[in-house]
Amino acid sequence: MAWLELIERELLLFSAFWFAIGALDDMAVDAVWVGLKLFSRAKEGGISNREARAALQGQAAVLIAAWQEEQVIGHTIRHALSAWPQQDYTLYIGCYGNDPATVSAAMSAAAGDPRVRVVIHGNAGPTTKADCLNRLYAALCADERRARARFAFLVLHDSEDMVHPAELAVYDRALQSADYVQLPVRPEPQPWSRWIGGHYCDEFAEAHGKALVVRDALGGGIPAAGVGCAFARAMMERIARRRMAEGYNGPFACECLTEDYELGLLVRDEGGRSRFLRVRDEAGELVATRAFFPGTLESAVRQKSRWVLGIAFQGWDRLGWGNRLCDVWMVLRDRRGPLAALIMACSYSLLLIEGFVLLLQLAGLYQRPPLGGALDGMLAVCGGAVLWRAANRFAFTTAEYGVLEGMMAVLRVPVANIIAIMAGRRALERYVLSLFGRVLVWDKTAHDAHPVSAPGGQ
Template structure:
């Protein structure tokens, strides 16, 4: 039996060949993009602009800020961690100019109780109750906190100078607040690195965030800052000057700075600052003990939680970001936004690659038993495959290097071994993100599909000290 002149076996080989050619070609395009970032970072490193120099001790020892600093923490069902987060902030940031706004929902009394327990009479903490039942979206909760800040400023007759965003599970760095306060003297938006902490009970799922952020916040954001592209906010460890946040709110019909329908309002916030002419900076500095000044936290430790979180990121950045933010005004902006939005396409290529691996095994078996004839790949396709293999090894080497620089060589090796895990999570998240995006056309409103947190890093006093010796957290427990 033939179909259009080809036997079923010939069709099988033809489809496999075309998929292989398609995937190999577009993997090469992605590899060239990564090489451009790699060599840009190497140039910055060679010229002394890609390191993490020590922060002036005079800044870390400041007991007063240059003005009021408002910390906005949106919450929903965070009773397991919010008390420790706020308590730790109050302990390591003793400055009286600090005000912490914790956003809670009326139908989440457990979180309210935990937040109030953390305050323990400290007037620097304000519990803000949303006028809606939760959960809405994180952006909507942030807008409620922003209104509370405006009300306080009007009542007190003075404005905050900086606004800092954090999540309910963050372990903040003692030097971060004075650094952000100082940095906003010459910038409108500042982002500090994020460092996921390894978890002894989830080496593979939670662990894969370690290498992703190590490379993203050790290389990609550094290059992005250097080329003058708009910097996305990570939603934690980022600060915005109060005047530009006020101007941003004025551009929206509801007089609020965040898009309540956005799933990645933090990402859009950073880009909007640049669109308004604001100056943005990504800062990698170390304190006097050599520790990277960053926000640390536990990331999802189960497959379902990791997929749900990355679904939200892909939906918000790749799809909503395309709709809401366009492509920027400079070549650097267009390049970086294209990188931001290639996640679904990258996941499709990965899915094809794993399918081809399975088909290759089947093809070998059928050739061995004589059902299919032996095939020979063309010289051009062989060359393309060898280049892709070399690029895979190159990527693995970079991933090892950046992970080792923060977590030690054992986590560096694990970073390479976890590449298939990260790929599978990306594929699963992309499928869900595409489905969610298509559902939005039917009027399905996105809600806060947040990650549940059941423990806080401050429960383990060695969480900060471990990084000083570049050792994984679980080795110190």
């Protein structure tokens, strides 16, 4: 029992201390967000139907990398062509010669529409998403040289995305005063995966409803989500020149597992202006990218371990920390995934120990000694923080998805924590192996369903 008491106290001290630090960090973001709300600086923008349908001030290029996406790429192409009212854009679809199913699906969906350009990569797939995007960028540049004209801006999307009709108009308007714009991502609820697929709804509702709003208001660098984001042509060209000077064949870093995240932060390094915008159309619908996220435990862990590995470990190696207080704070928040996973693992281990101790107490076999004033105080802070976080999760999920999903969001917190723990362990393992020469492989997320094909999809 002496050893058990020692382990229990050490786990309690470690978990409570770091949990309290994390709670203070989150509450600082909450305080800024509340201040923005009070002074109307977090007010959402709006766009009328007339503005949403107006012709763009310049041509747009939409880049979509696709490897083994025959189940969804056709839906994405057809929906984009029908949803966007403008004609002045080109969809660049990156495929591979050894993936004939995806090539066939893309060609069939394009149906000869001149707004679709299917580009076949010269290398056999799969390479990486960044490598495929660089091939699309090269095709785009070649098209510009042939036409002796330049695109006004470049848009990034994934092969499973369901776009909003007003999206291109929002970019066109916002990029008159910015170099890069990120719009919200809205994971779609999945009736067949209410717990694992549903926890993405909760996380993105809060992150894109509060955290990135605060980041934008403070003038910090805005990471790109890789979907629903647009870059001014001149800024992308500057980043491409920088990358090519570093030995790359385009603006995307091929060995980086989160090339989109890094690309967004490079805009600030290049002296550009980044914006995160929440805009609603006349019907009150959020102008956002909708998609189904992984619905199984294995696929969710694989995807999130790639995010942790790319953002926390590779980001530390490749991007440093910045030199502005706001950027350092936000990058610390981005990279806290591995530490958060460790803290949560210790906390759940502590719950098991506490359950065992409680059984001993009920049996009259053990009497717990008092914890002490400092530890009691930290536990009180942690308890209050848990209730506050649950209230935040409920409020933001309810605002986007309704009360039922808001209540589910609170119940899904342990699911999100378990996935984060497993993803953190996997990311750390892969990173350590990479230090000993193991090549990092891009864990592509498989997609077999599209929001357009689901009940209620449009």
